[in-house]
Amino acid sequence: MHKGRLAILGGGESGIGAAVLGKNKGYEVFVSDFGHVQEKYKNVLIQNEIEWEEGGHSEARLLTAALCVKSPGIPDSAPIVVRMRESEIPVISEIEFGSWFTPAKLIAITGSNGKTTTAMLTHHLLKEGGLDVGLAGNIGDSFALQVVREPREYYVLEVSSFQLDGIQDFHPHISVITNITPDHLDRYENRMEYYTRSKLRIFENQTETDHFIYDLDDPVLAREIRPESMRPQAWPLSLEKPLEKGGMLNKNQIEIRTDTKLLKMNTDSLALEGLHNVKNTMAAATVAQLLGIRKETIRQSVANFQGAPHRLEKVLKIQHVQYINDSKATNVNATYYALESMKNPTVWIVGGVDKGNDYRSLLPLVREKVKAIICLGVDNTPIMEAFGNVVDLMVETYGMTEAVKIAYKIAKRGDTVLLSPACASFDLFENYEDRGDQFKAAVKSL
Incomplete structure (x- = not known):
């Protein structure tokens, strides 16, 4: 790994996590926030003896970095990001940086809607199934911080398009796209195809032994995904079409077929209400089945799940x-x-x-x-x-x-x-x- 100077733009959850991980791995770390750094994050920086600044960027110092980790909240068009790229300093996201330092299997979940619920439910299913699993990304503690403080064998990561914009080698074992609908277009020059391209990067480093789960009822995904030309194995989900493999709805039965396994669940038994949550449950249950969680455990776990706060x-x-x-x-x-x-x-x-x-x-x-x-x-x-x-x-x-x-x-x-x-x-x-x-x-x- 190229050690040396690590610049971190943004002193929020992801920036602080990356800073602690960087320090732990021998980088000389400098955190720079254009705005204000919250007290709880300042305390972490002080405890870990990490240098930082707020209220502006010391450009000359930042441009001496060998590597930059950028907060997902900072657009690529920010002047400091543009200058760093012009100086050929790699600018990556915290999920990319975190993934360099863990041998864990990653389950990455993105989508315009449903990703938090799907990530929480997936984590719940894997944990109930006895796996050593963490939950990170857009939820809770940053991924990088968990890699240092709570090493796990598996991580379920909720990832946004902004985080995917900053990946290079990020390689999930299982990736999920719940759907793609117009959102955050202000960051993508108001062009849907740019936003879509960001989301589709989730599987760009996957190989034949990996898996990709997606919503076939979503018009954008149905158009963009060509399973036969993909490296990972593709598992579609649909509430409308009968499928030979993946997840489908048969009257009020969810059926999930992966290789030789068939899992059936009654929709009445789901803790979450609404048709969109049938789809989220299918996605999570497909992940669990691919990772060998017992059918009975999956059924019990979807029935006793507590949903995400602030979501219905x-x-x-x-x-x-x-x-x-x-x-x-x-x-x-x-x-x-x-x-x-x-x-x-x-x-x-x-x-x-x-x-x-x-x-x-x-x-x-x-x-x-x-x-x-x-x-x-x-x-x-x-x-x-x-x-x-x-x-x-x-x-x-x-x-x-x-x-x-x-x-x-x-x-x-x-x-x-x-x-x-x-x-x-x-x-x-x-x-x-x-x-x-x-x-x-x-x-x-x-």
Whole structure:
């Protein structure tokens, strides 16, 4: 490995993890954050005697690095990244860096929606099946930090397109793409094909002994994936088509065929609700089956799984009204799944930073299920324009407490109040977790 100077751009979860791993492996590490480094991360840097700066980049110093690990939040177009590449300094992501220092088998999961739930469920199945397995990437501790502190035989990694943009040799044993729908297009020059290309990099280093699982019902994947020309073995999933191998739905039975094994599960037994979660469960169960987990263990584990926080999370029932926190729905497609799984008249809280959303796909569901819309954002114009003629009642709010109080007044016995913003949270909140936590706190104080 080329030791020497390691520059780390971004002092967040992934940057700090990479810094600790780099220091442990003998690099001379320097962390540089254009903004502010949180107190908890500063403490880790101080404890590990790692040099750092915040509030700007010391360009001359950074350009002496032999290698740069970049936070997924920093775009490739950032001036410092451009200069480092011009100086022929390799700029990689933390999942790439982490993968250099572990012999573990990696299960990498990406997709526009469903990747967190699928990653959590996969980790749950493998752990219940007795494997020594960690969960990292976009969830919890960074991968690099776990490689140093909690070496495992397997890691389930939730990876974003931004993390995949920075890979070179990253080689998962099993890769999964849940779906590809427009998201983060602002980072890809508003070109869907660039975003798609990033996601498809997940299997570029896989070989014949590896596996790739994908959603055949997803139009982009159905068009892009040619199983016969791929190196890894491809396992498609479908709710619509009968398949000779992979995962399919037969009436209310999930059937998963891998080589000589057939696993059957009744959809009624799944802990997670909604058709999209049938697909997420298929993906996780296919991974488990490929890794030799017993069928009975898989069946029991999908039945007792607790879902991801902020993803269709039931908060409370107050006066026969169910409040649901789906703050993690930061794009239209995620909100589509949420609305699709609503069984009762719904008061829908929506809005935030709109990434050029096209709301048209939601119109039929809104007509059918939504009785009132509460806008929650600094600029609610796009939502007002999209749904103004579709629902009878529309209210603009600028804070979570106010939005929840209004929802409480509007909702009648048997209704559901759903926070599913379809937008990023950065206009009024720190992140989607903060938004979801504020929603839960506001509901609990009604």
